[in-house]
Amino acid sequence: MDVPLKWLAQYVDWNLSVEELAHRLSMAGAEVESIRRGGGNWDQVVVGRVAAVAPHPNADRLRLATVEYGLADPLQVVCGAPNLAAGQTIAFAQVGAQLIDPSTREPRKLRRGKIRGVVSMGMICSERELGLSDEHEGILVLETDAALGTPLADVLGDVAFDIKPTPNRPDHFSILGIAREVAALTGGDVAEPSDRYPESDSAIADQPSVQIDDPTGCPRYTAIVIDGVQVGVSPQWMQDALSSAGMRPINNIVDVTNYVMLEWGQPLHAFDYTILREGRIVVRRARPGERLELLDGANLELTSDDLVIADAERAVALAGIMGGAESEISDDTTSILLETANFQEASIRRSRARHTESGTEASRRFEKALNPELAELAARRAAALITEIAGGVARGGLVDAYPGRRHAPQVVVTQRRIEQILGTLPSVETVRGILSALGIPNRWLPPDRYAVSCPPWRSDIAVADDVIEEIGRIVGYDNLPSAPLPGAAPERDIDPERDLAERMRDILTGLGLREIITYAAVGADELGVTASDAPDAVAVRLQNPMSAARDRLRSSLRPWGLRTFAHNQRETRGGLRLYEVGKVFHPRRGRQPVEERVALALIGGDTVVTVHGDGGRRLDFYDAKGLLDQLATALGADFALTADAEDAALSPGQSARITMRGESVGVLGRVAANVASAFEVDGEIFALELSISRLAPLLSGDAAVAPPSVYPAAVEDLALIVDERLAAGELAAAIRAHGLVEAAELFDVYAGPPIPTGAKSLAFRVYYRSPERTLSDRDVEKARRGIVRRLESQFAARLRDS
């Protein structure tokens, strides 16, 4: 909303600089998004710069400024402003400029002159001297990049605030609404505009009939018929006002409706009354297929959801959005029907979305939910302006169909509540001053409360705290007290899943992986390619996705993980190790989806770029498995692996399912070549995927740690010949099962002569240790025999070299 300050000044005075006023309004909630300046009338006033400042030889409070202004050599100016400083960009009035005399407030031509014996070749201006505001404490310091010598009018001109109203403040869509803010913030008063106009003693029969078929969509409809108007061009002041607020003048009738809309925030519409059949107004839902040509030429096909203004026969306006072309005010119009109505915001929003791109000035205001009480004020103001500007006489009183009349509740605000909410208690005088300046009716009910009601231009004063916000924001939040939180911290929730997710991040980061966070929306095709089972993976569907190609909520971290991996391969030397810990979503019919936390690690590429020493090698399955082993250690988890994850996205021969206590918690393996290439991954890539949600309940809490044994370990190597198909892990598990075996580490796998064909040799380093004593050679030998006997019977293994 553009608020030209000249227009604003018709209702309220202020004694602040433009910037300070904008700042105060913003702080109080009417956010000034920008300050627009343009089109002033300051001949001979240009952008200048204070090059140097020197003391005045004959006066302590005056100084000599050297001003560069781009058009000629720098000039010396006598200046008394306390804020003068070298380097400032300023408004420089050359000799001959028209300025406002700061004491008489009258225009005065600037002459060359001597001040206390020193010649002054111009003037550095204050806001008051330029007629911008009353500010005269110091010179106006410009914030402009304009070149020196640029006419001030180009950079300053008419000043307007662009104000961004919050959804609860439709009154900030009006100049008067802003004027009330200014009055409250500066301690001023609002001069209410005139709403007097001549009325004839018309009979009721001469009045239009107004019928509201949809009282929900239209809580109120007022009409004033004005006869004998003369349509023509608006007076200059009104044209200037509309232009300054960014609206185009059209004719005196339409201009008044726009002017009053900008002034009060209430949209109005004027019909040519003679065009309305039977002089009737019917507010109703459109008939399916009914057509209406709008003022802007658009020819609409309406739906039964559109609210229209109709006469006895047909729609003549799209309610709250735009009038129809046929009933438009023309030069020949002599009788008008002035509509000032209230429409329900939701209905307007739907129609607007259906028929226009961005809405109209009217629909924007109706969508903010106007108070129906406002209609009458605006109607009377418009009638007053029309009769003043276009002549004519209004028929009788206001025709007022008001099915949606609400009883405006009286809000009681106690002193106790004000202090409870604000933490301080402003005086009765302060509170009443604020409320009255805002136009909020209020009474002080001694000893301890106020009775307040909501003014017609607002709808957001319903409970005591609404009033308290008014007090707080005008006093200024920054002027309210501040205090630390009292009391002890409440007991905390326990969320093992969240805790595990955070631990998982720390562990994986510690293992050298980089965390990524990817988008939650994926394509059904991507999910299908990476799915572990059914290619037509079920996933939550989005109704209005950001991109049609990604219209599912991810049920897997895989698609974005693989894509991110591929993107980074090009720019990464050496191996790439990424992980994500995030939520995936599994649909449930008619309910919110299950949100599962998952960790996915992806690794691939060369281990290191080697220039000397160790040769690099490609990361492989056992690097991924090593991550799992370290995770198991760090989490105290007891994972078991089953060869072949039976996961469609992983290679069957290089994958494993991860279980814990018999429950599947994830998979590990090489991403199947076709899946990797679908995401343009270059080379082999290995995945480790764990369900944090399934794992969390399986992890026990803190267990007692074992103290280190004081007895030494006995170390022996044990080489066994077994069938080449036997999984090494089974053999290792059997060795470790012995009570004296602390650890058994596989260090060599060998097949070939002299090992018989079809067999392989597995060599383990076995650590024997007792927590109770030092093991003797005999103890170890006995243990070894026991182990070998078991391996012989269980796996047909035999000791190598025996």
Next chain:
Amino acid sequence: MTGTDTPIDLSALEAAARDQLVGAADQAALDAWRVTWLGRRGRLTSVLRGVRELPAAQRPIIGAGANRLKAALDEALVERQAELSAVAADGPVIDVTLPGRRPPLGSLHPVTITRRVMERTFRDLGFDVVEGPDVELEEYNFDRLRIPSGHPARDMWDTIWVADDGAGGPRQLLRTHTSPMQIRYLERRQPPIRVIVPGTCYRYEATDATHEWMLTQIEGLVIDEHLSFAHLKGTLEAFVRRMFGEAIETRFRCDYFPFVEPGAELGVRWQGDWLEVLGCGMVHPEIIRDAGLDPERYTGFAFGMGVERIAMLRYGVRDIRHFYRNDVRFLREFDRFRGSV
């Protein structure tokens, strides 16, 4: 006594031997030296042998001198041996400017780093940390936060809706803010309440340098007896000081959120400009009443802020889209920050 006419100059011999010994840089050279000087046919040995053939007067003098010299050279050999083995144990001289072998350096995502710093700051202030569902019911995301359908304030949040699955369940959406957790937490906890809710939120919004359709928010809710706007200010000022330093300037301006009254926005002065950091306000009395609490007795405040926005300020990131592009070159920039979280 010995005079310059002595046919054997032991001093010159010693000097030559010691010279060569210093030059012996490895075991092989030492062995050769030993053979040359002290071996059975070594030069000192032959001197000793030749003593017998000297005139009687010179014999004891040369003999004693040669024996002393042999002892001295033996000792020098042992010393040199020790020196050389010490050098051998320390290893050869290497080029220390060759590149080191770097273990891979893992990293936390900058959003995680920032979220954790923020969480820790609030934990220090006594807050609990909980999470809520990303897929929310319309009722929790809007209606119960005083944003009924058709309310003008709904325009503040452009929503991504979940497609109707035809089962007749309630309308679902991707939460547009973490505020629904205010309602869910109030359903199961009694005051005193002091909690933050980090979580991913989603907006149907075109992306540019300052807007992403997916973002991380941290919501806060504090409800107790005797809480006023002063405590809102004190708490959030303390948070901002801990995040941005003691010297940070803050300001509160009036803003509107349907579920708070009064509503405010906290700004900080950052590199000369005022920047909005978070929205906040006193919890609307209807929210407190709907939670089954007496709003005359219990009051409190709520706030919400974007983690990415804070991260952009702290780390000088100019384009929000970097965060979810996950370019490793961008992620690497944060390696130096992860140690503290």
